[in-house]
Amino acid sequence: DIQMTQSPSFVSASVGDTVTITCRASQHIGHLLAWYQQKPGKAPDLLIHGASTLQSGVPSKFSGSGSGTDFSLTISSLQPEDFATYYCQQVDSFPITFGQGTRLEI
Amino acid sequence: EVQLVESGGGLVQPGGSLRLSCAASGFTFGSYWMTWVRQAPGKGLEWVATIKQDGAEEYYVDSVKGRFTISRDNARDSLSLQMSRLRGEDTAVYYCAKTVVGTTRTFDFWGQGTTVTVSS
Numbered sequence: 001d002i003q004m005t006q007s008p009s010f011v012s013a014s015v016g017d018t019v020t021i022t023c024r025a026s027q028h029i030g031h032l033l034a035w036y037q038q039k040p041g042k043a044p045d046l047l048i049h050g051a052s053t054l055q056s057g058v059p060s061k062f063s064g065s066g067s068g069t070d071f072s073l074t075i076s077s078l079q080p081e082d083f084a085t086y087y088c089q090q091v092d093s094f095p096i097t098f099g100q101g102t103r104l105e106i
Numbered sequence: 107e108v109q110l111v112e113s114g115g116g117l118v119q120p121g122g123s124l125r126l127s128c129a130a131s132g133f134t135f136g137s138y139w140m141t142w143v144r145q146a147p148g149k150g151l152e153w154v155a156t157i158k159q160d161g162a163e164e165y166y167v168d169s170v171k172g173r174f175t176i177s178r179d180n181a182r183d184s185l186s187l188q189m190s191r192l193r194g195e196d197t198a199v200y201y202c203a204k205t206v207v208g209t210t211r212t213f214d215f216w217g218q219g220t221t222v223t224v225s226s
Contacts, residue, residue: 034212046214049206094156095166100150
């Protein structure tokens with residue numbers, strides 16, 4: 001199974017800041033990675049797929065990069081609605097695996 | 107508008123069974139792989155099971171193999187998860203999710219979730 005490890009698990013930031021979350025896969029997955037945002041009590045929303053392709057309707061303040069085993073999600077100009085938990089997910093193979101999540105708090 | 111509406115959750119005793127359903131609308135259901143993902147209270151996302159468009163392929167996380175069965179009825183635009191021999195660790199919100207067109211494992215729409223509690 002491919003293990004996904006996110007860091008940090010928790011990050012504190014302020015409105016207007018830029019933050020970067022990283023995700024490492026236990027084996028090479030090319031660009032086969034997605035990022036999701038989840039707010040409390042809600043289902044996750046797809047932000048990025050193919051490691052760097054912005055999902056339709058997602059603002060350009062979100063950007064993804066990386067390939068192979070190391071990936072990152074950058075969120076610029078943080079706004080109150082961006083404070084949520086973010087998950088990476090490998091889409092290379094079954095079993096599908098998610099990172100443990102990164103909680104972004106004010 | 108794509109909609110996924112889960113139902114069937116509830117309180118069940120350990121060892122019991124439950125059947126979850128997901129009613130889909132707003133897209134051509136039979137053209138997409140479909141998936142169940144769960145989230146235990148206060149925990150992260152865990153993939154549970156995935157089924158191919160025609161039902162010919164099914165995939166499961168190891169912890170539910172032999173206990174859970176994913177199925178679909180394309181004529182009724184419905185996805186199901188039959189859960190048996192339930193354990194406390196199956197307690198979670200269960201989401202059904204639709205895959206991005208042309209993909210198998212990337213999820214662009216999710217339902218609101220249905221809560222399963224396994225407890226005596």
